[in-house]
Amino acid sequence: MTGFVGQSGPVIPNFGEASSCIQENRLFCPDWVRDNWAPVLQPALLQHVKLVVIAVAIGFVIALGAALLAYRHRRLEAPIGVLAAFLYTIPSLALFQLLVPVTGLTVSTVEVALISYTLLILFRNMVAGLRSAPQDVLEAARGMGMSRSQILRRVELPLALPSIMAGLRIATVSTIALATVAAFVIPQGLGYPIFLALREFFKTELIVTAVLAVGLALVADGLLLAAERALTPWARARRTA
């Protein structure tokens, strides 16, 4: 069932046996966070990470296939790009709801929507990255007797890596943000504690969950940036030069 707000439900948190901080709904109650980390926040955080990792991983595979196809057959690039942009423009909450009659109130609904939002960013960056290999470098590779697939694996893909990783970072961070909307469809991810807290305007939960969502995005961005630097040592030499 969607539309949590406005429906009556169990009173969360239970004000009866709570500390004075919680009862008065003060700005931030550390004791609530301590007591609810294991039962509420940590599971939501882990579900959120899982939703995002699955979406980005599948999105990455689809986008890579599409990008390689568009790179080999240039006339396919525009139609694929238009399709990806079309999916990207549909508002997330609407797409979730439109998928519900097809896939139900399930994780599949959420994943299909999240995957479709990663495609545009990943696809565009992959194609731009593949195109970034200079002609004389490709000539040299050909001159060395490399086959097409060797050139792809050993020249074009490595040169595209910075662009691909930049796309992966944007896609991951925006999927982390979008995955909070999943709570409209399934009781999972960091959006769900926000929904629960909205029933009572419970401040601590609203703040902590929001901070977790933004923090997760920034941490993921940092990790991917570190991975990008580790994977492209040659770019570092250029950066410092």
Next chain:
Amino acid sequence: MTLVADLSVFGDALTFAVDHSDLLWDKTVEHVALSAASVGIALVIALPLGVLLGHVHRFSWIAISVANVGRALPTLAVIAVLLVFMPIGSSVVAIALVVLAVPPILTNAYVGVSEVDQETVEAARGMGMSEWQILRRVELPLATPLLFAGIRTAVVYVVASATIAAIAGGGGLGEIIVNQAGYRIEGVIAASLLVSVLAFAADAAVAGVQWLVTPKPLRGRHAEDATLVTDAGEAHLSV
């Protein structure tokens, strides 16, 4: 994947739309008004700032960190934090939407203006143009594709986010979408379809404005070449 595939709902949604066309029209008008006001405020804040920073080629870290943090901000989280400090209502929603619309506009304005070819700017300076004239007659026209790429991103983002923001009492089509108990699945689907159409229409409208304000010789150029990746691997744009 469990397939429910109860596609008759889409037919019911059409019936709902016909029967409740007045309701849908009112909510659409609300949605457009809320989105337009939010984008308007965001433009007033972000456009001058981004253009100015781009013109002086300084404080690039502001533009880049605003973009990075902006991308990481979930609509729901922004609303959650705002509701801690403010009562439910359309002002909360408007503030949330402005917060979400500022980063793409600001960053693209910065990148667009700062990446105008410096030799062109020097030539204009050598012709005796004042800084204001350079900005107005050289940098802004050349930055138009990126400026509008940012505005289009913001508009699509705001129309989408306004749907979610309905949980904070902003009205609009989201009010139907988040209230399945009241409007049933066919109402939710009808409103979802309508808000999708609205997002495309808004995007197309901004593209139309872009075409109108672009000087004739520059028409047909796209921002895509300049987007996404710079030398440092720092991504500037979300769309």
